Amino acid sequence: METLILLKNLMFFFLVILISYIVRKKNKVSGNLQKDLSFLITNITTPCLVITSMAVKLTDKKIIYAKDALIASNIIFLISFICINIFLKFYNIKEPNRSQMMAGGILTNLGFLGFPLIYAMYGSNGLYIASIVNMVSNVFTYTLGLTIIKRNSEKQGKLTVRDLLNNTNIAAFCGFIILLTGFNLPEILRNVFRELGNTTGVLSMIIIGLMLGDTDIKGIFKDKHAYVMTIYRLLLLPIFLIILFKLNLLKIDSFVEKICIILFSMPVATIVGIFSTSYDVDPDFATKIVIMSTLFCIVSLPI
Numbered sequence: 567m568e569t570l571i572l573l574k575n576l577m578f579f580f581l582v583i584l585i586s587y588i589v590r591k592k593n594k595v596s597g598n599l600q601k602d603l604s605f606l607i608t609n610i611t612t613p614c615l616v617i618t619s620m621a622v623k624l625t626d627k628k629i630i631y632a633k634d635a636l637i638a639s640n641i642i643f644l645i646s647f648i649c650i651n652i653f654l655k656f657y658n659i660k661e662p663n664r665s666q667m668m669a670g671g672i673l674t675n676l677g678f679l680g681f682p683l684i685y686a687m688y689g690s691n692g693l694y695i696a697s698i699v700n701m702v703s704n705v706f707t708y709t710l711g712l713t714i715i716k717r718n719s720e721k722q723g724k725l726t727v728r729d730l731l732n733n734t735n736i737a738a739f740c741g742f743i744i745l746l747t748g749f750n751l752p753e754i755l756r757n758v759f760r761e762l763g764n765t766t767g768v769l770s771m772i773i774i775g776l777m778l779g780d781t782d783i784k785g786i787f788k789d790k791h792a793y794v795m796t797i798y799r800l801l802l803l804p805i806f807l808i809i810l811f812k813l814n815l816l817k818i819d820s821f822v823e824k825i826c827i828i829l830f831s832m833p834v835a836t837i838v839g840i841f842s843t844s845y846d847v848d849p850d851f852a853t854k855i856v857i858m859s860t861l862f863c864i865v866s867l868p869i
Contacts (some may be wrong), residue, residue: 569868575686576864579679582771583778590779600776607769612677613737615685615763616700619693620741621751628694628745634818635698638826641816642807643706646672646830649806653798659791662718662847666838667795669714670855671803673707673835676700677734678774679860680829682767683867688825695825697738704735707837715838719845774860781857792854795834799859800866804831831867833859 589595622628650671654664674680676699684692744751751759786792807830810816811823834856842852 571687572683573868575683576867579683579767579771580864582768583775586772586775587778588775590776595776597776597780600773600780603769603773603776607678607766607773609733611762611766611769612681613733614759615681615693615766616697616734616737617741617744618756618759618763619685619690619697620738621744621756621759622690622694624745624748630819631691631695631822632698634822635695635826636702638816638818638822639699639702642826642830643672643702643710645807645810646803647710649803650798653802657794662715663791663851665714665718666842666848666852666855667791667798669711669838669841670795670834670852670859671798672714673703673711673838674799674830674832675835675856675860676703676829676832678770678836679863680832682770684825684828686767687828691821692825695822696829697741699826699829701735701738704732707835711835711837712841715841715847716845718847777853778857778861781853783857786854786858789851789854789858791851792858795855796859796862799834800831800863804866807831828867831863833863 590597590599650668653671654668659667676696681693681696681700684696743749804827807827811827816823836856839849839852839856841847843849
């Protein structure tokens with residue numbers, strides 16, 4: 567049943583991506599639309615989705631979910647860092663692409679793809695867990711991930727408090743306050759947050775389609791390193807994590823396990839491309855590994 571739900575949602579997402587790809591390829595919309603929609607998702611719709619998922623009654627189960635999600639996500643990120651380092655010791659690739667593959671092996675597309683998919687499959691309970699994982703992800707993204715990319719850049723830049731206090735994390739913090747205090751949002755606010763949050767999935771898929779429309783897809787499929795990154799991100803790492811959970815070494819809730827496996831089976835995080843572009847670190851290669859892994863995840867996730 568879950569596989570069928572996943573397939574239906576992936577097919578829905580694929581069709582939205584295809585439509586937006588065609589629209590952009592035919593130049594019916596501006597290239598600036600991708601940037602504008604990215605701003606809306608990052609700063610408006612995803613925070614609304616997070617608050618909605620956490621504006622629920624606090625139960626013993628919710629406490630277990632939060633604890634287990636924090637433990638599991640931190641351990642998985644550390645395992646991901648170790649695994650990609652071991653993998654790259656045996657795979658010959660030069661800098662800066664080596665560092666980009668390292669970042670891609672650690673950072674997964676939680677926001678643009680993970681959130682809408684988890685919400686579609688598991689509702690507010692799944693999104694509640696995903697929001698906690700995302701907070702941990704943001705810490706690793708703006709510390710470890712950013713450091714890995716910047717070491718090949720001539721540009722200077724420091725990690726700021728604002729990098730960590732982004733709107734999604736602020737929303738998660740507010741959500742925790744609402745959860746712990748039992749505060750009831752006014753109905754009008756609750757409705758606004760819910761409706762805005764519900765647009766996240768479709769808008770995310772539109773952005774991916776627009777991104778594909780601006781890309782030479784044939785060029786992507788000629789890069790062997792992009793294939794290697796995609797196989798690692800979508801197959802090798804998830805298989806390792808599934809085995810790890812099957813051994814029950816972490817002793818965490820089975821529902822949390824399921825959510826974590828799906829989230830960490832997502833393609834390379836879009837932020838790898840954003841960092842690479844911001845710091846002039848071969849943005850073309852970063853775009854290739856993001857897009858190729860995103861395209862193939864439609865096949866890999868049901869498996």
